[in-house]
Amino acid sequence: MSRVIRLAGPAALVAAAFVTLIVALAFGGGANARPIGDPGAVVRFGLPIAKMLVNLGAALTLGPILLALFALSAKKDEYHRALDIAAAGAALYTVAAGMTGFFTFLNVTGTALSFDDQFGSKLGMFFTDVELGQAWLVTTLxxxxxxxxxxxxxxxxxxxxxxxxxxxxxxPMAQQGHAAGSAGHEAAVNALGLHLVFAAVWLGGLVTIVLLRNALSGDRIIPVMKRYSTIALVSFIVVAVSGYASAALRVGTWDQLFTPYGVLVLAKVGALIVLGVFGALQRSWLIGKMAAAANTVGRYFWILVSVELAFMGIASGLAAALARTATPVPEELGGTPTAAELLTGEPLPAELTAERYFTVWNIDLIWLLICAFGIFFYLAGVVRLRRRGDRWPVLRAVSWVLGLLVLFYLTNGGVAAYQDYLFSVHMLGHMGLTMLVPVLLVPGAPITLAMRAINKRTDGSRGPREWILLAVHSKYAGFITNPIVAAALFVGSLWVFYYSPLFRWATVDHIGHEWMIVHFLLTGYLFVQSIIGIDPVPVRLSYPMRLLVLLATMAAHAFFGLSIMSNVGLFLPDWFGAMGRTWGDPPLIDQQNGGGIAWSIGELPTIALAITVAIQWSRSDAKDAKRLDRNADRTGDAELNEYNERLARLAKADAGDEGAATAGPDADQVGTRGAERSDAVSGQGRPGSSA
Structure with missing residues (x-):
């Protein structure tokens, strides 16, 4: 295939992106001159163009890296060429991010370009003291x-x-956007962040395959295309959901879809639908054709990919233009903001009642998608096992699904909606994340299921199965899964978190809040895994030791709750004490209620763990007894006979020292008593079985 045809796809991507951007800027007014403080045409057009190049550079960085990790073999040239593409993409990313930061400075300050000391001083202050400038400086570095x-x-x-x-x-880019100063800031950050990451993976992966086509000789292109197709399908779903969430926040109502911003959103939706059709064609037609007759579908491959990249370019141009187009929903809070709005960016919700725990929602798109994909892939693994005739316990699947549903509620339901205003609700969610959810997830044995359901790679690449095995067998995993370490992390992180600046960070910063969820979910999971886990771990304590660790952990946990109950000062007085609530308990009483939740309700899952350990201990003894009984049946009580003979020999040796006259009777009596003692110890006439 000629070089011209191979370059048609990337050329179509770039051309479609630039043409769409210019047209969309003209239609939406994103490049119109401002009546006051206009930075000039160079900045008005240069800023969105630079931002679009940032997106393309990020895609050419992230896409090749992901393919190298999950689709390509490190033993082949394809892997190293993919990383070369990633390096070139990162270079474009660097230059474009620096240009975007510079154009942003000119656009925000309205400063004319010059080369004097005053201009340089202003520029340096923008990148070091202004949050927007700092964000672009960090991205560039x-x-x-x-x-x-x-x-x-x-x-x-x-x-x-x-x-x-x-x-x-x-x-840093995800933390910017039209909703930065309006209600729904956290939802906007999540939606934009997911959109940026998965759009980059989707676009960058396809461009990488096009550029690697010569290195993927023979039938090698087929498994790589299949793996990319799976990545692209997941990316399509995430991009579609996050795009809808972003549009809903910024458009507001259906009638505002006919504003310039709304029309551009509709155009982007149309491009996304076309891309979904192309993705379906890849999965259902192109890959099959390539597998059946690799030498006859080359032209169809290049045509399909080139057109798909052209529509990706259209979507990229529209995205850059939308970032410069005024939204129907105002960016800033209207009127005089309340104390709650100043602190959280959201209006104070209505008084919390038992009903509102289940009727008020605060959707966190990240955890919604994690829970949805977690349930889907787990059930897909179960279905794959059943189709090949293997069994998987139903209760394990039920426990896993229930655990993810509880996780979804804690991160999206009434607890999530009120945790910023009431410390007690925050503590309720915390106890659920670190104790209740892991108690449900761990019995699902996801690692064991993955090892049985995911196919092993044989071409030198690493798939999910290989990465999971590498992680599980790593020294770091061996350290943190040690029962003593897991218990120390479980208990110690409670004290460190609430009695350090980490609590403030997790409360006032959205990134800190997401970190908090991940941290306490993992520490809880590691602890429960060390106590009742089914998945294999390097170190497993005996059942008595597990109960001892569990009781010690329960005591430390109860002491933590009591310390909060007896605390006479607020943890964050300028947050919980300044929220302006007129309903519910006073902040200090509410905080003490949170301590009571940590002490009382938080111990319920621990009791469930203790009961589970006792049941597992009993079943383990029963299994050992059955195993020893089966061994005795197979060997004809050889172990018992050998034991009695050994006692008889010892008795004869003792009797020989006392004199030949008494040796026989004593030996017989000792031998008889030894056999009787063996029967008593075995409980069933076989040594070693449990009573």
Whole structure:
């Protein structure tokens, strides 16, 4: 296939993106001159173009890295070429982010470009003291670091951390946007962050496959396309859901869909639908054709991919234009904000009642999607096992699904809606995350299911199964899954979190809040896994020791709750004490109620753990007894006979020392008593079985 045809796809992407951006800016008014403080046409058009290049650079960084980690073989040239593409993408990302920061400075300040000391001083102050400038400076520095790392790091395991850094680089951009000053800020950050990450993976992955086509010789393209198709399907779902959430926040009502911003949103939805159709064609037609006759579908492959990339370019241009178009919903809070609005960005909700625990919702899109995908992939694994004739206990699946449903409620339901206003509700959610949810998730044995259901890779690449095995067998996993370490993390993190600045960070900052959920969910999961877990771990305590650790943990946990109940000062007086609530208990009483929840309700899952350990202990003894009984039946009580003979020999040796006259009777009596003692110890006439 000629070079011209291979370059048609990337060329179509870039051309469609630029043309769409210019047209959308003209239609939506994003490039119109401002009546006061207009920065000039260069800035009005340069800023959205630079922002679009940032998105493309991020895609060409994140997409190749993800393919290298999950689809390509590190033993082949395809892997290293993908990382070269990621390095080039990161270089574009760096330059574009720096340009965007510079144009943002000119746009926000209205300062004319000059080369004097005053201009440089203002620019430096913008990047070091202003939050918006700091965000673009951080993005530029991370992108520059990624450029170096993609050249220097080639090991697959280390590339995981490079990929995490690439995702982190998008966080400052996610914290910007039209909803930054309006109600729904946290929802807007989540939606934009998910949109940026998965759109980058989707677009960057496809461009990487196009650029790697020559390296994917023969039938090698088929498994890579299948793996990318799965990634693209997940990305399509996340992009569609997050795009809808963003549009709902910014458009508001249906009639405002006919505003310039709404029309551009509709155009982007149309492009997304077309891309979904192309994705379906890839999965249902193109991959099958390539597998059946690889030499006859090359032209169809390039045509389909080129058109798909063109529509991705249209979507990218529309996204950049939307960022510069006025939204129907005002960006800033109207009127005089209340204390609650100043602190949380949201109006104070109505008084909390038992009914509102289940009727008020505060959707966290990240955890909604995690729970949905967690249930889907778990059940898909169960279905795969059953189709090949293997069994999977129903109660394990029920426990897993129930645990994720509880997690969804705690992160999206009434608890999530009121936890910023009432410490007691916050503590209720915390106890649920760290104690109740893990008690339900751990019996689901997700690692065991994954090892049985996910196919093993044989081409040198690493799929989910290989990455899970690598993580489980790592030294770090062996350390944190140690029962003593897990218990220390479980209890110690409670004290460190609430009696350090971490609590303030998790309360006032959305990133801190998400970290809090992940941290306490993981520490709770590790602790429960060490007590009643089914999945294999390097170190497993005996049942008596598990009960001892559990009782010690319960005591420390109760002491933590009592310390909060007896506290006479608020943890965050300028937050919980300044919310302006006119309903509910006073802040200090509410905080003491939270301590009571940690002490009383929080202990209920611990009691359930103790009962479960006792049941497992009993069943383990019963299994050991049956195993020893079966062994005795197979060997004809050989172990018991050998034991009695050994006692008889010892008795004869003792009797020989006392004299030949008494040796026989004593030996017989001792031998008889030894056999009787053996029967008494075994309980069933077999040594070693449990009573």
């Amino acid at each position: 991370i992108a520059a670091t990624l450029t170096v790392l993609c050249f220097a790091v080639r090991g697959q395991t280390l590339m995981v951390f490079v990929g995490i850094l690439a995702v982190v680089s998008l966080v």
